[in-house]
Amino acid sequence: MARRARAARQRTAAARGAPASPYIRRRLPVLDFLDEEGLRRIEAQVDWIVQDVGVAFRGDPExxxxxxxxxxxxxxxxxxxxxxxxxxxxxxRAPRQFTQLARNPDRSVVIGGDNQVYAAVYGPPFVRDLEGGRRYGDLDSFRNLVKLIYMLPHLHHGSFVVCEPCDIPVSTRHLDMLHAHMTLSDKPHFGAITEMSRAQDSVDMAEIVFGRETMDEHCVILGNVNTNSPLLVDKVVTEAIRAYCRRGQGIAVAPFILSGAMGPVSTAASIAQALAEALMVCAFAQLVRPGAPFILGNFLTSMSLRS
Structure with a gap:
């Protein structure tokens, strides 16, 4: 009887935890929208931007x-x-794929290759629920969202700014956000990037969780940054790279381009601009720390020129 009761308690406790779900291996064939000549022309445009036009790195003498x-x-x-x-x-020099360790090793994710890692949303200022409706985010909502993301088995990565907790000071907000991710979930996540001190706080807090020796050998936290298109990399990006990559951690960059406003009107030319910006950021990261993990993201859409 005692054994059955103990087994029932163990099953109940196990059910409360988020079920582990591995990252997804992509098995669908790649769709080639462009032939080799089309790809070659885009690559040639990228080379022209890098060599002849250039990308500005502004605001960071280092x-x-x-x-x-x-x-x-x-x-x-x-x-x-x-x-x-x-x-x-x-x-x-950047690895073709790498593992971001999670606090729970069973939830570590392999990024790159044929692997698909689904992450939560990043950056919404508002939250909405049935009781409170639409409103600015707060710390309670942030914590609840971290818990919900933890319980969703098909979200493999916690992201970072799952909403903006506007009820706490900006100067310390990132600390509460990091604490929530590190204590209310055991999935991998990003860190802060808006100032170098906040990026460094993220790296330092990750070292408390994982330990110096683990961080020396593995990627445990990433920064997620955007270029300031067109063709501008500001100090938010370069300072985040110096904070994360010098410690052996990774960086994700997503050029943010609205074709017709922050980039050329044509899709092909905007793709070339995005690749050129990302290549220059990746190259800088490798100058800071050869072999630093790097993710190339993309936000490329269009706008109505009649609006």
Whole structure:
């Protein structure tokens, strides 16, 4: 009788935890929308942007120093130009795939290759529920969302800004957000990036959770940044890279382009711009720390020029 009661309690306790779900292996064939000639023309445009047009790295003298010491050319407008072959060789140092360790090893995710890792939303300022309706996010809502994401088996990654907790000071907000992810969930997640001190706090808190030796060998936290399109990388990006990558952690960059406003009207030219911006950010990350994990994201859409 005692054994049956104990077994029932164990089953109940196990049921309360979020069921582990592995990341997904993509088995569908890739759809080739462009032939080799179309791809070659886009790549040639990327090389032209990197070598002749340049991408500005602005507001961070340390980032410009890194580029200059590596041999890149920087003009009076802070535009960095470099041979495309050299930039691509730097990017080749990034791993083709890597594992981001989770606090629960069973929920660690492999990023790259044929793997698909589904993450929660990043950045909404508002929340909505049946009781309170639509409103600005707060810390209670943030914590509840972290718990919900933890319980959803097909979300493999906790993201970071699942809503903006506007009821706490900006200067310390990231600490409460990190604490929620690190204590209310055991899935992998991103860290703060809006200032270098906040990025460094993220890395330091991750070291408390995982330990120095583990961080020396593994990626346990990532920063998620956007370029300031068109063709501008600001200090938010470069400082985040220096904070995360120097500690052996990773960075994800997503060029944010609205075709017709922040990029060319045509899709092909906007893709070339996005790739050029991302390649330059990846190359900078590899100058900071060769082999640093890197994710190339993309936000590319269009806008109505009649609006």
């Amino acid at each position: 980032a410009q120093r890194v580029w200059r010491e590596a041999g890149a050319n920087i003009d009076d407008d802070d535009r960095v130009r470099a041979p495309a072959d050299w930039v691509r060789a730097l990017c080749a």
